[in-house]
Amino acid sequence: MSSETPSPSSSTGPGPGGATGGKPRVAVVFGGRSSEHGVSVLTAGAVLGAIDREKYEVLPIGITADGRWALTGDDPERMAISERSLPAVAELAESDTGGVVMPLDPGSREVTVAEPGQVPKALGEVDVVFPVLHGPYGEDGTLQGLLELSGVPYVGAGVLASAVGMDKEYMKRIFTSFGLPVGPYTTIRPREWEQDPAAARKKIVDFAQEHGWPVFVKPARAGSSMGISKVAGLSGVDDAVEEARRHDPKIIVESLLRGREIECGVLEFEDGPRASVPAEIPSVDAHDFYDFEAKYIDSASGIVPAPLTPEQTARVRELSVAAFEAVSCEGLVRADFFLCEDGEFVLNEINTMPGFTPISMYPRMWREAGIEYPELVDRLLQAALRRATGLR
Structure with a gap:
């Protein structure tokens, strides 16, 4: 597996044809029951705005904070922060639709919408799901398990890697078992x-x-x-x-680990995972640490690329790919580190579905490596479609 940064290029070849022999149909699933509901909606808005509509058909599906699946409008501008408030699926759901139902038969990928007192309405088949949920009930393997049962390919980590990536204790235990450095x-x-x-x-x-x-x-x-x-x-x-x-x-x-906060992205390519240019999260004067407000409301800016020596850059990228492989990840990961005062890197955690708006650190690191946001979205979809056909 390589940790070399790729040179700019477009994704290779289209994936399999859509369910009707045309363009692959992508269901973007977002929202969810976790406290990160609003962050997920932000991410969905960015992904919906970036998907190439000449190449893919799109079906946006939101999950409300109480767990109801619903069709939503396809308007990225409504999925943005407004007056320091995060958007919600309940504000986007189409009022005249009932609950969306994913297929439970692996032989069918047809999504339906069930309206009270009426025969379920078919919405057509889905070729791949792009789940952009953060936190429990979405990023933790639960949604991935549902999609595995449904036989529908999806972007990102599988059931095990998603569950491990969500549980900080077991994540660290696995890192330790692979000889990767973690803090107390x-x-x-x-x-x-x-x-x-x-x-x-x-x-x-x-x-x-x-x-x-x-x-x-x-x-x-x-x-x-x-x-x-x-x-x-x-x-x-x-x-x-x-x-x-x-x-x-x-x-x-x-x-508390005293040192610099360094992040690095990992992306699955045809020949395996590769690491991005690393970034540094500077100290945030208005915040005691890099908390939610600093990340999403006050838009603390990371430094891309991180001011590291060539040796430090190579080391953090090597560790990032090793963490990806240790947890058996797929698709994408953001690995977070501390560069401690003794000059050693300590792996803090990985995120199997990191912040994914165009201004988030993961896309910014790959942009610096030569991959713009729309191509990044396309590469993730292509990786999921390759896995569906047994091609890696």
Whole structure:
């Protein structure tokens, strides 16, 4: 597998023909039940605006915050931040449609819409799904399992890689088993906090005393920096745990790693995964750390390419591809690192469906490597279609 950055070029050849022998039909699925619902809608707007309509047919399907699947309009401008507020599927759903139903028969890829009191209406067959959901009930293997049962190809990681990529504890365990460098952490499982909070609190304090305050208390299975607290001492532990548990009953506690935040994208090519140009996330003056507000509301700008030595660039790209392979990922990954004061890289986490708007770090890193956003979308669709036909 190569970690070399590709030279600019268009995707190779079209995928298989559509269900009717024409253009492949892409269902862009977005929204969802997680706290990252609005971020997913932002991503969907960008993807819908970038898909080549001369090459693909598109079917936008939104999942509301309460889990209802619905047809939505195909208007990327309505899927944008407005007055510091994130968009929602409920505002986009077509009021005259019922729930969208994916096929459960692997021999059929026909999507239907079920309206109360009426015969289900066929929407036609789907050749590939582009799921742009972030967080639980979408990025964690649940949607991927549904699509596997349906026999519908999809963009991105499979069931196992999606589940591992969502659970920070097991992600780190797999990285460690492959000899990849990770920072100190400990996990508080739901029953530990619910049945003996004093013991769980002591576990956090003992960890902090060993590795130093402050520590970061995070939901173990969430993203977009939601529910994360930087805790400077014992007095802040309970509030931080409760904030994390609003997003996930399982939490992870990580030590503060002093150094620079470096990110690198991985993309699946015909000959295997390759790493992008790396980027650096600078310190954000208005924020204590790179939190949700800094990422999505205040648009903190990363530095692309990261000011690294050639040796550092080669190392972080090598580690990024190794992380992709360790978790058996497919399609795309963003790998996040700390370049510590001793000059060593520590792998913090991977994201199997990273932020994917044109201004997000993942597309920006690939743009610097010579792949513009529409081509990036096309390459991901082509990779999914290749897997569907057994071509890799």
